[in-house]
Structures are given as C-alpha cells and as structure tokens.
Amino acid sequence: MTTAPEETPDATSAGLYDTIRYGLIEIAREMNLSLMRSAFSPVVRDILDCTTALHLKTENGWEMVACFEGCMQHAFTSQHIANFTMDEWDLERTRPGDVIFVNDPWRGAIHQSDINLLRPIHVDGEVRAVLHSTSHVVDLGGPIPGGFSNGVETAFEEQLKFPPTLLYADDVPVRPAFNYLLENTRVPSMLLGDIRALYGCLVVGEGRFRDLLGRYGTDTVFAAAQHAIDVTEASMRAGIREIPDGDYRIEDFLDDDGVVVEPLPMVVTVKVRGDSMEIDFSGTGRQPRGNVGTAWVEATRCIEAVKMLVDPEPPVNSGTLRPIETILPPGSAVCVLPPSSCSNHMDVGSRSINMVVKAISGALVSRSIAADSGTCATIVMGGIDMRPGREGQQWGSFAGPGGGWGGTWKGDGLSYCIAPIGNCRTSVHEHAEAESPTVIGQMEVMPDSAGAGRHRGGFGGIYTLVALSDTILTITSDRVRHGADGVLGGGRGMSSYAWYIPQFDWDTHMDPRLLTGLEPLYGAFDQHGVPDADHGSVYGGATHSTGKIAGLVVRAGDAVRVLIGGGGGWGDPLExxxxxxxxxxxxxxxxxxxxxxxxxxxxxxxxxxxxxxxxxxxxxxxxxxxxxxxxxxxxxxxxxx
Structure with a gap:
C-alpha cells in the first residue's frame, strides 16, 4: 500500500494534495446531493438527517478522508461504523458492486432507525476504499411508527436490527434481504425509495472516485488523502493547545430514562495535556432501564463539542478524532450492554455535547458558550390516512422542531434551530401536509424563552400539530425539570412543555399563552397549572411525568402543542x-x-x-x-x- 511520504511535502506537492483533498470532499458532496434529491422521505429529502463519507484503508485501519454531512453527528460516527463493519466482513469474498447494510448500535450505528449502506471499492484487485451513506428512516418496524420507542427496555422491542448484511450483490438487489425489510415496515414504498437513494449515491461516488484515481494515479490520491488527514489533525491539535492543561469535571443529569421517573446522572471529565485530550465519562449513571442509553457512539460524537469550540473551520475527517481519547464505562448510560434499548439516543448525545462544551468553556472563557436547549423535541408520527381518496393508506412522518442555542462570548445564541448534535434542517410543512393527514398550526419563536445574559440565549419554539386523521404520536424531549444552563452569570433558558388540545380552534388556540381547556402532557407547573420551572413540579398537574412519550393517540380534529426550550444566557444580564x-x-x-x-x-x-x-x-x-x-x-x- 502506498502511503504519504514521511517528510513534509514541498509546496508543489502540497498544492496538488490540497487539490485532491478538496476533490475527495467534492465526491462526498455529490453523493450527499444525490441522496437528498432522490430520497422519498421528508427525514432525508427535507430535514437532511443523512451523511455521506469516503474511507480509505490505511495502517491505522479504515480512516475517513472526506464526508459531507446533513446531520453533524454522522460525520463523527461514520468512521466507527466503517471499522466495525469492514473488520467483520469477509473482504476476500467481496465482489465489485456488493453493498452491505447495517444498523446495529453495537456495531457502531447510532440507533436502529439510522441505517447504513457501505460499498467496498476494489483498487488494483484489493478492497482499499469504502463508500458510506447513512440516514434516518421514517419507519423500520417495531411497536410504534418511526422508532424512538420511548418506554421500552430492550432492543427486542424496537425496530428491526441488522448485523452486516448483503443488500446488493454485484449491483443486483438481494431479494430476501429486501423482502424482509419491506414486509416489516409500515411505509414500504417510502423505505424502498430511501434505500434506493442511499444505494444510488454510492454508485455516483464510486464513479467520481475512479475518475479521481484515473486523473492523478492511485499512489498520489492515497498520499493526498493521508495529507488531508494530517492537516486536519494538526489544526485540531493547535486548537487544543490553546486550552490550559488541567482536568475539567462537569456533572449534569437527564430528567429520566422514560421508564424510571428519577434523574439519570451524567459526569464527564475533560483532561487536557498539551495538544491532546481525554474525555472520561466515568461516574455517569448505570445503564438505564429505559431507552435513553447509547452504545458506542459517544466515543466520537462528543468530539463535536471540541471541534465547535477550538477548530470550527476545517472539514471533518479522521484527523479530527486523532488527538482525543474517550473513556466509556461499560454498563453505563453512555455504553449500554445488550440487549438494552438505544432508540432514544438524542438525549444522552445532546447532553454529553453540552457537558463537554461547558467543561471547555470553563477553561477557555474567551470562547465560552452557554448550553443549548439540549433537546430537539423529536416528533415521530404515523397512522392510517382517512382523507378522501387516501382512505386506508398507512403513513409516517418526522419532525425535529429544535430549540435555542446558548449565548456565546461573541454574541446572542441562535434561535429555534436543531441542536448541534444534528444541526439539520427543519421540516418543509407544505410537503408534510401534502403527504400526511396533519396541519402544522404553528412553528414559530416562543417569546420569553431565551436565557437572560449579557448575550442572551437563542429563543425556543412553539410547534403545534393538528391531526386530520387519528394519529399515533411519539415525543422525545428532555430539560423538562429545568432549562438550559447559562454561564458566567447568565440565566437558564425556558424548560420544555407539551399540551394536548381537544378540538383545536383556530380562532382561540393560536395564542401560546392561553392555557384554558388545554390538557398538560408534561412540564414543571405550579399548583395552579402555570408553567414554573423555578418553583413548580413535574409530578403534578400533567398526565406524564416525563417528556419521553410514545403511542400517544391524537384524535382527528385535536392537536398537540410542544414548547421547546431556549438556550442559556452568557454573562451578567444586568450588563x-x-x-x-x-x-x-x-x-x-x-x-x-x-x-x-x-x-x-x-x-x-x-x-x-x-x-x-x-x-x-x-x-x-x-x-x-x-x-x-x-x-x-x-x-x-x-x-x-
């Protein structure tokens, strides 16, 4: 195998290597555009909960040399999935045109609703590259539409789980695999469309990659890829060097695990030594009964926080990950053991990123950031469409309204956007309303929801969904007990709430402050039923003591309103x-x-x-x-x- 020269390349070589480096990124970008434009479901087509990547085989295993993300977390977990899968796969028997399907969290996947397709690429008769496409899918079986099986305790109660499985052989669909997938989902046409899009973008990527090899030669392309990794690693290390050496410990908690109604403690210690870092989750609560735990993904996903603070500009590749080691205690909330459920990965992931940001902010005040809402209030819905002309059709849809980001050393936080864990887009309501028996009554900023500060947090949001047919709804939310923390004297953002609205009336129910006739689903309320995170309680006044609800039936004509919290404030609000x-x-x-x-x-x-x-x-x-x-x-x- 040809590797990059040991010595630093001269200016001519460096210029050529940079050209190829961005050519590799362009391959990933074209793959991502192909995926988005050909996908069937709104979660890929509109929200961009998807990512494409290119990995090359090096002396360090499979290293990601380029990616193009719609969903940020995939950019940090893609390399894990490639290594788990390719280490298990029989590469000697792999033929050109084979495509592998995997969604197992204990093989590097995020959760079972995020599916991964990997296409090994033969170069000079040997598998030396792999193209990767991944996306969330609207449904993959299980007890409720769309995943996020809140309230379950094992992976057996979730969506289908696949170890590495041959999905295409020599570019021909493997019929038994497809049959099994499509006969165990509520929306087979939508799933089939997304899988074909995930496959098609890999074909596009292979064509572009072979064009690059043909233009510059295999040895030069692989050397340039190694150069790209090295450049990114050097930039990341330079950023880490700016953090004073030390151990920075942060404690926080999730509201609950969706089964046991008590806080789930989380602990992280960020240890900085020179240009390297260790992120240690020792002390985090034991493996939860509910579905909020994660398997392997926190090994790399938490590095998003470091990237955001110390080295935000360069593209992500395996060099981003090299300077950082992560410790995940087995049997804890960040490294659950099978058969625990991992379907709600969002809450632990968002909180781990918040905590690492807070730890580094304490050490690097000049770049500090307050906590974001820590939840996207992910909403998954489905049911039987009873609109005229569509009677009896099963449907599914997905929304991630998002909340507020924290205030920063530089200015106010961003308002009403997806949490940094994903940083995706929000739904296109015209598409959702055309395809699903729902109307989005409101998706707008919630007044008085941003944490006060010298630089205030971003404002959270109001999301009101009106059902036209009976709808089964899942809500995944946290920060119900209290809102996002501020830093340097800043105040907390608003916490999360939800109400059920019987017989939604467009003339009276559009005011988000009106509580008359609304049935509280979750939130911290005072004795009069008024939201009050500072003095209220989550144990009274609402039908649920958790923001993690599954299987909620919303009758036709009724609505659900979700308030997503704002970001914390930065600095003294009196200034x-x-x-x-x-x-x-x-x-x-x-x-x-x-x-x-x-x-x-x-x-x-x-x-x-x-x-x-x-x-x-x-x-x-x-x-x-x-x-x-x-x-x-x-x-x-x-x-x-």
Missing part, C-alpha cells in the same frame, strides 16, 4: 446593552415584565426609562450580592388561565 433589550421587547421576543425581572430594564409604552433602569439594576445587583435575587429562568409571565 446587557439597553438598546439590545429594548429591541427584543419591541420585536415581541421579550415581554416588558420579563425584561424588568431578568435584565433590570424598565420600559413604558416601548420607551426606555434610563433613570429607573439604572436604579433597578443597582438594586438587583445589591440583592444578588446579598443572596436574595438570582436571574429567573426564562418563561412568560403572562399566562392566561
């Missing part, structure tokens, strides 16, 4: 610029009363009262110093009962 607070109030993002309570800013009829504001801020600062005031969690103060 936020008055003009910025005034603008947020005038834009309807903050109410005047919340601005007074959290920022110490007085407005009357939209006009800033500078003297009153100065006096109030001095008063609140004194009360804080005396331990009698703290920044209130973000939440509207004018709920209507």
């Amino acid at each position: 936020r610029e008055l003009i910025a607070v005034g603008k947020d109030v005038r834009d309807g993002l903050y109410s005047p009363e919340y601005a007074r309570r959290a920022f110490g800013v007085v407005l009357e009829d939209g006009v800033l009262r500078f003297d009153e504001t100065a006096a109030l801020r001095r008063h609140l600062a004194g009360e804080r110093d005396a331990g009698r005031w703290s920044v209130p969690s973000a939440s509207p103060v004018d709920w209507i009962l």
Whole structure:
C-alpha cells in the first residue's frame, strides 16, 4: 500500500494534495446531493438527517478522508461504523458492486432507525476504499411508527436490527434481504425509495472516485488523502493547545430514562495535556432501564463539542478524532450492554455535547458558550390516512422542531434551530401536509424563552400539530425539570412543555399563552397549572411525568402543542446593552415584565426609562450580592388561565 511520504511535502506537492483533498470532499458532496434529491422521505429529502463519507484503508485501519454531512453527528460516527463493519466482513469474498447494510448500535450505528449502506471499492484487485451513506428512516418496524420507542427496555422491542448484511450483490438487489425489510415496515414504498437513494449515491461516488484515481494515479490520491488527514489533525491539535492543561469535571443529569421517573446522572471529565485530550465519562449513571442509553457512539460524537469550540473551520475527517481519547464505562448510560434499548439516543448525545462544551468553556472563557436547549423535541408520527381518496393508506412522518442555542462570548445564541448534535434542517410543512393527514398550526419563536445574559440565549419554539386523521404520536424531549444552563452569570433558558388540545380552534388556540381547556402532557407547573420551572413540579398537574412519550393517540380534529426550550444566557444580564433589550421587547421576543425581572430594564409604552433602569439594576445587583435575587429562568409571565 502506498502511503504519504514521511517528510513534509514541498509546496508543489502540497498544492496538488490540497487539490485532491478538496476533490475527495467534492465526491462526498455529490453523493450527499444525490441522496437528498432522490430520497422519498421528508427525514432525508427535507430535514437532511443523512451523511455521506469516503474511507480509505490505511495502517491505522479504515480512516475517513472526506464526508459531507446533513446531520453533524454522522460525520463523527461514520468512521466507527466503517471499522466495525469492514473488520467483520469477509473482504476476500467481496465482489465489485456488493453493498452491505447495517444498523446495529453495537456495531457502531447510532440507533436502529439510522441505517447504513457501505460499498467496498476494489483498487488494483484489493478492497482499499469504502463508500458510506447513512440516514434516518421514517419507519423500520417495531411497536410504534418511526422508532424512538420511548418506554421500552430492550432492543427486542424496537425496530428491526441488522448485523452486516448483503443488500446488493454485484449491483443486483438481494431479494430476501429486501423482502424482509419491506414486509416489516409500515411505509414500504417510502423505505424502498430511501434505500434506493442511499444505494444510488454510492454508485455516483464510486464513479467520481475512479475518475479521481484515473486523473492523478492511485499512489498520489492515497498520499493526498493521508495529507488531508494530517492537516486536519494538526489544526485540531493547535486548537487544543490553546486550552490550559488541567482536568475539567462537569456533572449534569437527564430528567429520566422514560421508564424510571428519577434523574439519570451524567459526569464527564475533560483532561487536557498539551495538544491532546481525554474525555472520561466515568461516574455517569448505570445503564438505564429505559431507552435513553447509547452504545458506542459517544466515543466520537462528543468530539463535536471540541471541534465547535477550538477548530470550527476545517472539514471533518479522521484527523479530527486523532488527538482525543474517550473513556466509556461499560454498563453505563453512555455504553449500554445488550440487549438494552438505544432508540432514544438524542438525549444522552445532546447532553454529553453540552457537558463537554461547558467543561471547555470553563477553561477557555474567551470562547465560552452557554448550553443549548439540549433537546430537539423529536416528533415521530404515523397512522392510517382517512382523507378522501387516501382512505386506508398507512403513513409516517418526522419532525425535529429544535430549540435555542446558548449565548456565546461573541454574541446572542441562535434561535429555534436543531441542536448541534444534528444541526439539520427543519421540516418543509407544505410537503408534510401534502403527504400526511396533519396541519402544522404553528412553528414559530416562543417569546420569553431565551436565557437572560449579557448575550442572551437563542429563543425556543412553539410547534403545534393538528391531526386530520387519528394519529399515533411519539415525543422525545428532555430539560423538562429545568432549562438550559447559562454561564458566567447568565440565566437558564425556558424548560420544555407539551399540551394536548381537544378540538383545536383556530380562532382561540393560536395564542401560546392561553392555557384554558388545554390538557398538560408534561412540564414543571405550579399548583395552579402555570408553567414554573423555578418553583413548580413535574409530578403534578400533567398526565406524564416525563417528556419521553410514545403511542400517544391524537384524535382527528385535536392537536398537540410542544414548547421547546431556549438556550442559556452568557454573562451578567444586568450588563446587557439597553438598546439590545429594548429591541427584543419591541420585536415581541421579550415581554416588558420579563425584561424588568431578568435584565433590570424598565420600559413604558416601548420607551426606555434610563433613570429607573439604572436604579433597578443597582438594586438587583445589591440583592444578588446579598443572596436574595438570582436571574429567573426564562418563561412568560403572562399566562392566561
């Protein structure tokens, strides 16, 4: 096998290697565009919960040399899947045109709803490359439509689980494998369309890869790929060197595991030594009974946090992963042992990224970031379509409304977007409404949901779904007990809530503050049923004590409203610029009363009262110093009962 020269390439070689490096990325990009444009389901076509990658065989195993992500986490887990699968597969018997299917979490997959297709590529008679495409699918069997089987305790109660399985042989579909897949899903036409798209983009990728080999030669392409990995590794190490050496420990918790109604502790210690890092999850709670645990993915997925803070610009490849070792205690929430369920991987993954960000932010204040909402409020739905002309057809759909990102050292957090774990797009409602018996009544920013700070968090969202036919709904949400933490004196973002709305009325139910007639599904409420994360309880006033609900039947004409929390604030809110607070109030993002309570800013009829504001801020600062005031969690103060 030809490897990159040991010495640093000269300027001419480096220029050629960089050309090829970006050529490899372009291959992954074309694959991703092909996948998106030919997929059938909204989860791939619209949301872009998918990624494509190219791996080459090196002395270190299978290393990812290029990827193009729609969903960020796949860019960090793809190399794991390739190594698990290719180490198990019989490469000696592999023929050109073979494609392998796998979705087993204990073989590197994220969860069973994320399927992976791998296409080994023969170069000079030997398998030396593998192309990888992956995406979430709307349904793959199991007890409820769409996965995220909240409330189950084993993988046997989830979707179908496949070890590495031959799906195409010599570019011919393996009929038994396809039959088994399609006869165990509620939406076979949609699944078949997505699988064909995942396969087709691999064919596109192989053609482009062989063109690159033909243009520059095998040895040069492989040397350039090694150069690409080395350049990325050097950049990542340079970023890590800026963090002071030390051990940075963070403790947090998930609300619950969906079965046992008690917090699930999570612990991470980030150890920095020079240009390398160890991320140690020792101390994290034991393997949960519910489905929130993950298998192998936290070994690399948590590295997203490091990349985001210290080296955000260069493309991701295996060099991104090289400087970092991860410790996952077997039998813990971040490394469950079979047959535990892994279907809700989102909550542990989002929280692990939040925690690593918080740990590094404590060491690198100049680049610190407050916590994001920590949940996407993933919603999966399905049922029998009873609209005229579609009676009796099974359907499935998927939504990831997203929440707010945390405030940063540089500015305010982003509002109403998918959490960094995915960073995907949101649904295209016109598509969803045409294909599914639902109407999206609201998808908009929730006022008073962003954590207060010198730089406020991003605002969370309102997502109201109205059913036109009886619909089976799954909601996967966390941060119900309290919202996203702020940093450096910033306040918490709003926590998560949901209500069931019988006989949704477009004239009265569009006001998100109106609670009359609504049935609380989950959230922290006071004794009057008013949302109150600081003083309320998740044990009373709602039908569920968890934000992880599966199998909820929404009758035709009824609706469900989900409020996704905002991001935490950065810095002292009493130091936020008055003009910025005034603008947020005038834009309807903050109410005047919340601005007074959290920022110490007085407005009357939209006009800033500078003297009153100065006096109030001095008063609140004194009360804080005396331990009698703290920044209130973000939440509207004018709920209507």
